[in-house]
Amino acid sequence: MFRDARLRRASQLEGQDLRLIQTLILRRREAPSRRMQAPMFTEPGPPMAFYFVQFLTGLASAASLFLVASGLSIIFGVTRIVNFAHGAFYMLGAYVAFTLTERFSGALGFWGGIVVAALVVAAVGVLVEMVLLRRIYHAPELFQLLATFGLTLMVQDIVVLIWGPDDLLGRRAPGFKGAVDFFGQNIPSYDLFLIALSPVVLGVLWLLFQRTRWGVLVRAATQDRDMVAALGVNQKWLFTSVFALGVFLAALGGALQIPRDAVHHALDLRIIVEVFVVVVIGGLGSIIGAFVAAVLVSELNAFGILIFPKISIILVFLVMAVVLIVRPWGLFGKPEAAARRTPGLTVNPWRPLTSGERSMSIGTLVLAAMLPLFAGNYALTVGSEIAIFVIFAASLHFLMSVGGLASFGHAAYFGLGAYGVAFLAKAAGLPMVVSLLLGPVLGLLGAAVFGFFAVQLSGVYFAMLTLAFAQIIWSIAFQWVTVTGGDNGILGVWPDRWASSPSSFYWLSLAVAALVVTVLRVIVFSPFGFALRATRDSPLRSEAVGINGKRVQWTAFVISGAVAGIGGALFAYLKGSVFPDSVGISLSVDALVMVLLGGVETVSGAVIGAIVFKAANIWLVSQTDLSKLVLGGFIVLMVVAFPKGIVGTLEMLRNRRRSTDTKSALATSQVEVAE
């Protein structure tokens, strides 16, 4: 309080006086003779005190990571929601805290502001849960990811609208402005505060979960939420309260960052992936695991940069890959109980297209092929891009819905295909046809290597391992400047003359897309496809009838990666260049969104998902600067309107009509449900 007032008074003085005062404060903060006490940092290496302080610094970084990660872990454990919006709540916490602490000065204003900010954002979280998420708990697995992704997009634009585009500098915490001298090393006192805070939060959470009835319910739900529901616990309020607590922790983590960070609109993306990684390393649903993982990651980073200064960019993903390969359920996680599948998948057994539908599809394809007769170059290029994303989305859809394996890093194989083409075309100077045929091989090889490890896992652990692999490939593309050109990419990968006109390239892309989708459908209804679906629906039974589940899944992974590589190869020629972006997380997320939007439980829903998402995306980005807000809102609306994805919901409606017509269909589906 006192120091704050003095500083404020000081700021009204002349600049020079202020500087003087600041120098005085600085001088008091640091003993002037400090360098003389510990002068020999140089050749023999830093003294022990340095390593200790580096350790403490790592702990302070771990503290903020832990707060956010624990919230995510709790939410996931109970509701199984992959809450992509967790970073958005973290960012909102920081923004609201910034506003409150600017308005109310003094110690009470600051600390009160932090807590109130977290509460306000938690209230927003409750609203989101009640209005949006409650409607879609029964949607297929991961569908909620789509809703929270839409929210994240919206929040990014909303904070800029409310708080403006500039980076904001929050106040320092009253009482924790300076540093503590430790054998000639300075430790910010706020770091010490954070280091002390995280065990306290851990302790409070532990008490909450171990000593209260609510905590017992939460733990029970984490272990087996169907059983908890069957025992008559009101799941609605349990989920809402858990979501509120998780969001509160995220917002608190964000609010506590304002004394050491700038508040800006990209905070959410900066933290969300890292937090997911921490939660997975620790083991889903384990608070202690999140704590240990946060410390592990932060300390490895703090000491890693002393030896490899460039390690930060990839470190967490390396750690996660190693941990998941060694311990498939994270450090403190337990194997997931065999999930009781929602009967949705078996109610409407898949069937090949009827001859009527087949001729309709061919008709549509012919119509699409006539586009160059009346559309301009731009429309054709957009059409090519959409066709390429149909290929990409179809490849992920094959893995996700037929194989039951949701990959969060599918862009890896798309990007490998693109880089494969770029290497062949630029370095080896091969003609386009050869490059197009051979480029995807790189995607295939990548999928063969990484898929081998990934299919040993399942569920979210599988997803996160694929994410880790994708990030490893991304960082290679990003770092290996001499080969990949780093983030400046490889330029000048333009198509040969025969394919260079927009219409011929469009026909090429459309033909490949049609071929790919057809082949994938053929595989779905082939014996291999049945084996894959058997492994997805019941690993034990399929094993009992002699299916080698892991090998089948691995094969599916390789097929899917190769197809993604084909998409990437075409993409390289469409854009004429390749950048690490085409391996990046946001492209992987885009693919997920397309699949979920189309409908996971369908045979080819991703085709529609890709067309709708990509067309909306391109159109919105071109039309408005608030494209994220509008696109996010559009996604949220689609989620509510089509809780099984666009194609999934349409099929469901059609089947419902049909099943009222014929008794036999109903009977079949009842049998399937009983199973």
Add this chain to the structure above:
Amino acid sequence: MRRRHLLGAALAIAMAGMAGNAMAQSEIKIGEINSYSLLPAFTEPYRKGWQLAVEEINAAGGINGKKLVVISKDDGGKPADAQTAANELVSSENVAMLAGTFLSNIGLAVSDFANQKKVFFLAAEPLTDAITWSKGNRYTFRLRPSNYMQAAMLVEEAAKLPAKRWATIAPNYEYGQSAVAVFKKLMSEKRPDIQWVDEQWPPQGKIDAGPVVQAVAAANPEAILNVTFGADLVKLVREGNTRGLFKNRTVVSFLTGEPEYLDPLKDETPEGWIVTGYPWYDIKTPDHDKFLKAYQAKYNDYPRLGSIVGYQTIKAAAAILAKANSTDPEKLIAATEGLSMPSPFGEITFRKIDHQSTLGAYVGKTALKDGKGVMVNSVYRKGSDYLPSDAEVEKLRPKD
């Protein structure tokens, strides 16, 4: 049924495209692309700058009597999306030239597109040396002083320092890497006696500032080169202040004097850093006064460096179009090579040899004034004085 949507979407796009072509005769269109949604802190003032320029140009009668229209697109920070936008501008909007971009990789992507489609491209902001040198092409020109030029300006001051032990902190991507590489090379040429004792490469936008500051301090350098900016810079400065990293050490820092990056530091601005930037409050030239007055009158806000870049990009584009009196790309190139024009920073020229403009930058020191960061003792450095010799440039740039 599943492909019908493709057709519908494509139809809609095609129709939207055709509607745009109707009234092209009485106006000249420039297609502008930038990362509006990703980097609003820079691109908002930038947009204000070019909007002011458009207003001024049309108030003065347009370009040879034709009205200037700028069609602006967001690239979302992705090279692939920037190409989609460029394609739309060229194919559907029939723009006379492309302009803009902020990030280096996007600048390069659009420049490659321009080269392939034979479209004139005026890169506004991207700093990478590659855009005019190693990956330069005849269709691309660049306005802002490059990485090399800014490094050369800073080296001139840094070489005067007594410091012999240097450490570097730079974001781990092309911009940071090449800034450090050029600075080291030029510095070591002038001062063979200096040692590079530590380098830190935090990921862009994700600096874990505490450990980085500790690690640099442990190497005990006498001076530090900083290339981080934006939110990373804020974190670095805060940790550095608290831990006393900058005490008794000189810091040389790229871009930190630009209001975009200096202003967020508020009362935590470290003093005495040698920086490049834009001290709009200290520039007393008639050219700049005119710009400043017009800008403040229109927006009731002070300009950032982005405002200058946006303003001058469109002014330059207009000058080029006026001189060429045509929208043919070859004529535009011929008109631009060697073209001189006024700017708020004084006269600038687009060099024939590498298509780089000679726009310079201000070099000065940071200071605190009324609780805000400012640049003091700033001097304008002309871009033309900080470029390598023509012989060297010819070696760097591929032949057209």
